[in-house]
Amino acid sequence: MAITLHLCRIPTRPDLYLQGSLAGPGAARPRRALSVRCSGDPSSAAVSADGDFDAKVFRHNLTRSKNYNRKGFGYKDETLQLINREHTSDVIKTLKENGNVYAWGNVTVKLAEAYGFCWGAERAVQIAYEARKQFPEEKIWITNEIIHNPTVNKRLEEMEVENIPLEEGQKQFDIVNKGDVVILPAFGAAMNEMLTLSERNVQIVDTTCPWVSKVWNTVEKHKKGDYTSIIHGKYSHEETVATASFAGKYIIAKNMKEAAYVCDYILGGELDGSSSTKEAFLEKFKYAVSPGFDPDNDLIKVGMANQTTMLKGETEEIGKLVERTMMRKYGVENVNQHFISFNTICDATQERQDAMYKLVEEKVDLMLVVGGWNSSNTSHLQEIAEERGIPSYWIDSEQRIGPGNRIAYKLNHGELVEKENWLPEGPLTIGVTSGASTPDKVVEDALVKVFDIKREEALQLA
Numbered sequence: 001m002a003i004t005l006h007l008c009r010i011p012t013r014p015d016l017y018l019q020g021s022l023a024g025p026g027a028a029r030p031r032r033a034l035s036v037r038c039s040g041d042p043s044s045a046a047v048s049a050d051g052d053f054d055a056k057v058f059r060h061n062l063t064r065s066k067n068y069n070r071k072g073f074g075y076k077d078e079t080l081q082l083i084n085r086e087h088t089s090d091v092i093k094t095l096k097e098n099g100n101v102y103a104w105g106n107v108t109v110k111l112a113e114a115y116g117f118c119w120g121a122e123r124a125v126q127i128a129y130e131a132r133k134q135f136p137e138e139k140i141w142i143t144n145e146i147i148h149n150p151t152v153n154k155r156l157e158e159m160e161v162e163n164i165p166l167e168e169g170q171k172q173f174d175i176v177n178k179g180d181v182v183i184l185p186a187f188g189a190a191m192n193e194m195l196t197l198s199e200r201n202v203q204i205v206d207t208t209c210p211w212v213s214k215v216w217n218t219v220e221k222h223k224k225g226d227y228t229s230i231i232h233g234k235y236s237h238e239e240t241v242a243t244a245s246f247a248g249k250y251i252i253a254k255n256m257k258e259a260a261y262v263c264d265y266i267l268g269g270e271l272d273g274s275s276s277t278k279e280a281f282l283e284k285f286k287y288a289v290s291p292g293f294d295p296d297n298d299l300i301k302v303g304m305a306n307q308t309t310m311l312k313g314e315t316e317e318i319g320k321l322v323e324r325t326m327m328r329k330y331g332v333e334n335v336n337q338h339f340i341s342f343n344t345i346c347d348a349t350q351e352r353q354d355a356m357y358k359l360v361e362e363k364v365d366l367m368l369v370v371g372g373w374n375s376s377n378t379s380h381l382q383e384i385a386e387e388r389g390i391p392s393y394w395i396d397s398e399q400r401i402g403p404g405n406r407i408a409y410k411l412n413h414g415e416l417v418e419k420e421n422w423l424p425e426g427p428l429t430i431g432v433t434s435g436a437s438t439p440d441k442v443v444e445d446a447l448v449k450v451f452d453i454k455r456e457e458a459l460q461l462a
């Protein structure tokens with residue numbers, strides 16, 4: 001279904017969304033009180049008397065309310081020590097001490113220069129650990145996986161951090177009671193979820209990565225300037241769902257092909273002829289546009305935004321294509337009235353992708369890519385290896401390896417493949433990388449399985 005806001009309850013905490021409650025010299029002029037339009041229409045939204053819901057003001061005020069925390073509770077050192085104990089790896093340590101290349105028996109491992117846990121993921125996990133320590137007796141919920149890693153998520157389950165239950169795809173927030181604690185994951189949460197939680201008067205522990213918040217600020221700027229946000233992302237990814245919820249008008253393009261289709265439509269079919277009628281356009285993007293989107297009226301002023309974990313090069317290329325399209329349509333001298341762009345590409349994603357581009361230039365027999373199967377940034381690392389024609393195996397944990405010389409892995413496009421004898425006989429060089437949500441220990445566990453298979457092989461040949 002299309003991404004829409006579902007706001008059919010009347011928020012009961014006007015302090016959170018009335019601009020008049022902003023303090024200080026930078027405070028904007030007071031606005032009139034908000035009313036709420038509640039119809040059967042799933043796109044019903046909180047609106048002001050002048051027809052406007054100010055998501056930025058809501059967020060601003062929520063982050064300053066007493067039931068909200070996004071900085072942890074003062075246990076940073078001890079929770080980081082715990083995370084290190086649970087998630088670091090001697091194998092990775094050895095690799096790092098040896099210039100990212102090391103041989104165990106006849107297996108040489110080449111580790112990407114940048115890999116694994118990004119600071120945003122580590123920060124989110126650490127704040128979640130702090131929340132458990134701060135609220136030892138309270139019920140703690142989480143609105144989604146904290147990060148896309150099964151090992152970390154299982155650990156939080158053991159700590160009795162529970163997922164909000166789903167019923168027919170809808171989160172059942174009714175289960176959350178006043179006094180409970182609710183963690184928002186690293187990818188953030190959609191505005192309607194934040195509104196619901198603020199109504200329920202729960203303690204919110206927000207681990208949203210600041211890079212993600214930066215994108216939200218960007219789409220809010222688009223909205224303010226009456227620009228439609230073109231979001232390079234996947235419409236069903238939690239981060240993009242959240243970003244879209246803070247945007248005004250938006251369209252989500254998952255790759256260059258979709259972006260070219262949009263640009264071709266803007267140019268009346270003169271880019272590459274890939275687009276056709278308005279009806280076909282709306283059918284193609286039916287899950288990926290804001291309610292009431294009209295491509296004839298809503299693509300006159302556009303701004304770029306992105307899911308932080310998409311391929312950096314592709315985000316840049318899409319931005320350039322859209323800019324050129326607006327120049328062609330409206331003239332170079334007028335482009336600033338029709339196109340805006342801010343750099344919101346996350347450094348961590350960029351570094352991991354750059355390191356992977358370097359690693360695929362090295363001589364390796366195969367690539368092992370470790371990261372959650374629902375991790376977008378890991379899928380792009382796998383994509384880079386596949387594009388180079390290198391045998392590449394994307395696994396989410398060591399349990400995908402075995403029994404014996406067998407592996408179950410995913411391809412970039414999500415296909416699950418099982419393969420016997422995936423490790424060739426004899427000396428082997430393996431390139432290794434891991435997604436931004438992957439602790440080193442998960443990579444170590446996978447490599448240890450590889451070493452075991454090769455050791456077994458050597459014993460049989462001896």
Ligand code: SF4
Nearest residue numbers: 118120209211308346
């Ligand atoms: S990949 Fe980037 S945006 Fe995502 S959590 Fe890590 S630092 Fe934040």
